[in-house]
Amino acid sequence: MLLLNTLFALALSTADPVGFIGLGIMGQGMARRLLSLPRPLHVWSRNHEVTKAIAAQYPGMITIAASPAAVIDACERTYLMLSTPEVCEEVYTMESGVLEGCRPGKAIIDCATLRPEDMASLGERVRARGGSFVEAPVSGSKAPAANGALIFMCAGDKATFEAAEAELGVMGKKSVFCSETVGAATQMKLVVNLIMGTQLVALAEGLVLADKLNLSSKDVQAVLDQGAMASPMVALKGPLMAKHDYSTAFPLKYALKDMRFALSLEEAPELPVSAAATALYAAADDEGGLGDADFCAVMEAARGAIGEKREC
Structure with a gap:
């Protein structure tokens, strides 16, 4: 064991560092996966307590940077996983922010889910400073991020994408290069999440109807799991929805976004x-106060909608 630890430390000390900005629900798992390469990690997050906690778990492997620019300055490639267009804009443009750190030889790989025009704008500004840019939004939530099972949808500088394959490979099970035009991968991600969110609403409404008919949710789940509609999401979320367990893996407010x-x-x-499904997420967020719960909490909006219909 001592020999293995010594060899690991030696490999770590001679490897080029990789950067990571944004240690939220997804970013924490992704950053931990990068440490398995092994590569030293330079990190920055708006939540400094989370950053310190993760660094304490991996002594000697993680460097907490003073700013986003400091992360980029230390690393050839830096990954970002931030939550909203507003947060991205803040972190890119703040003093000692992402843009300040960009220069030739520096690559930004942004894994946020934004609007295509947001990604295009960020990419243009990174390239204007001499850096390279890849958008890489992901399909997957908290557990896939922790287990290295994300699916990356990528677009932008192809050479940067190819150079990052080993890193993408430990964070995900599949990487798809959509286009050299930034925005195409974001379009792909939005299509995927629209399908996923709409499918979950159908599951929610079906389970609510089954409950109204006094059918066993376990029996419904057994049929779904063995039929043509079986999927990892149905298998995971169905039992949680049946027992009203909305522990957050993917916040409802971000699914709505x-x-x-x-x-x-x-x-x-x-x-x-899809528009009708989106309206149920909006009801769960705006009226139900469930924005920070898992997106399967749309079950409560479905329950309310069917209940109102039955009372009319």
Whole structure:
């Protein structure tokens, strides 16, 4: 064991560092996965307590940077996982922010889910300072991030994408390069999340109806799991929804954000089913106060909608 630890420490000391900015629900798992390469990690997050806690878990492996620019200055490639367009804009443009650190030889790989025009703007500003840029939004939530099972949808500088394959490989099970045009990967991510969010609403409404009919949710789940509608999400979320367990893996407010972004795409036709599903997430967030719960808490909005209908 001592020999293995010595060899690991030696490999770590001679490896080039990688940067990570944003240690929220997703970022924590992704950053931990990068340490398995092994590579020293330079990190920065708006939540300094979380940053210190993670660094304490991995003594000698993580350097807490004073700013986003300091992370980028120390690393050839820096990953970002931030929550909203507003947060991204703040972290990019703040004093000693991301843009201040960009220069030739520095690569930014942004894993946030934004609007295509947001990603395009960020990419243009990074490239204007001489850096390279890849957008890399992910499919997956807290557990896949921790287990290295994310799916990356990427677009932008292809050479940067190819150079990052080992890092993407320990954080995810699949990486898809969509285009050299920044924005294409974000479009792909919004389509995927629109389908996912709408599917979850259908599951919620079905479970509410089953409850109204006094059918066993376990029996419903057994049929779903063995039929054509079986999927990892149905298998995971169905039992949680049946027992009203909304422990957060993917916050409902972010699912709502993504679905609204998808519906607002300039190229989007009228999508009545997805629009109706989005309205239920909005009800769960605005009226139900469930924005910070897992997105399967849309079950409560479905329950309310069906209850109101039955009372009319």
